[in-house]
Amino acid sequence: MSKLDLYKVFCKVAKSSSFSQAAKDLYMTQPAVSQAIMQLERELDTRLFTRTPKGVSLTNEGSLLYEYANSAMNLIHVGEEKILEFKNLTTGELKIGVGDTISRYFLLPYLEAFHNRYPNIKFKIVNGTTLEICGIIKSGEVDIGVCNFPLADPALETRPCMDIQDIFVCGEKFTELLSAPVSLEEVAQHPLIFLETKSNSRRYVEDYMLSQGIKISPDFELGSHHLLLEFAKINLGVACVTKEFSREFLDKGVVHEVQLTQEIPKRSIGVCFLKSVSLSPASMKFVEILESRELNQ
Template sequence: MSSKLDLYKIFCKVGKSESFSKAARDLYMTQPAVSQAIMQLESELDIRLFNRTPKGVSLTNEGSLLFEYVNSAINLIQAGEEKIQDFKNLTIGELKVGVGDTISRYFLLPKLETFHSQYPNIKFKIVNGTTQELCSILKSGEVDIAVCNFPLADSTLELRPCFNIHDIFVCGEKYRQLLSGPVSLEEVVKQPLILLEKNSNSRRYVEEYIRSKGIQIAPEFELGSHDLLLEFARINLGIACVTKEFSQEYLKKGILYEVPLSEVIPRRSIGVCSLKGVPLSIAAKKFVEIIEDQQF
């Protein structure tokens, strides 16, 4: 049994061609099948839609009225299908990403550049925040994915670790005596400490690890950005806990020095978060592929 939509498609084709046989050829159907479909539609609507003559068919007044509406509806459906295909081909659409300032600058920008070069018609919406803020934004549907500091404990999220990072302590010239040999965490916390603010996932990870060793932390400075950590250490206000991979410019130029630890802080990772059980948009899927494929 043909669906009502199929019947209307056949009805429109016959209405345009004014011929059962021509409509059948265009639809790759037999002429009897087309005739049967029109008869079925007329029966369901309880009205005659076509005048049949030896030269062909023509729409009745009622058929002409119906044709206007059905043809418009089918054209709208076709336009919708074409738009869906545009989304699938990534010729239109939007990518909504939540990310912190530091990860955005040091990790995500090259990935965004690659994605934009491949899919220039996709619009970007970037929302900044802390890891916890980004998780809330993700759950509200404001973004498709969030790129965050791990570890994270949230059963509602699907987590894809993408890149390993290392927390280290760095210092300027004033504290170079710390560079003579491996320094214990007990000795580190005796120095003026420069850390991220408490609501930072990075700060929480480092602090929990150090406290697991029975060592308490009392930072001298608590700052809101990774760049400020580097700058405060550069002017010798203390030693800063930073992400090694995001501090290479300072380390390679000898502006700051990595403090050698007798016990290295375990590595962690940066990754992509999405809502568990909720399919990603096609644009988000492609972007995640780029993140996973590219090295830092």
């Protein structure tokens, strides 16, 4: 068997934790699967699986190898799919990594426009933080990511699509913050409501405040932008939110923007993808729609 075939067998056994199940999935005999694993272990001079009465489990060395082999197999699979759909967009799948907030407030109209134009292209949407999205792009699980910038990753090409503004909002209880513009130092003296630390949006604002000599210790750290607004609405503190994604709450007057003496610098939302892998036709068309901000059907 070729080295590629050996790794295909290895990944299938690792996923199923069973030689017999892997043999069924690969339409091979169980002895052939066992022989393939033995051959790979000989070539690597490393034991990859521990045999048990219930099946097999990866050794530490096997787990390390699987992390890389599985990513490689996913990328190969992506490459094969892109060849098949190269000529037209009558079939195929567009796999996008995106966070819940960006999906809700930014991405939906573009998904609708693309679907109306190419109805036979299926969508696979994977939710995650910006850091998680970068990881699944590199592993080949998604074609593109739509996430918060700035994003510094040499393996990814980044293209900004929309500028956004970080602001602070509060409820009626914090009227002293609403009568006149206030400094970030004054805002930081109140109970703060921020996204959790792994959020790229949180890190951006926190880094900017640190650059101004302001260290924060939020009273509430949440995993949802919508919850930030809800917590501010019931006067639990002053929330750091994205202005463009808070229009509904601001327009209804249930939360109020805190006017700052110096605005937090704007950042952007954008699309990113691997530099080393060509985009599929479906991905290329979707990126074009995002960049042109084109919503016409």
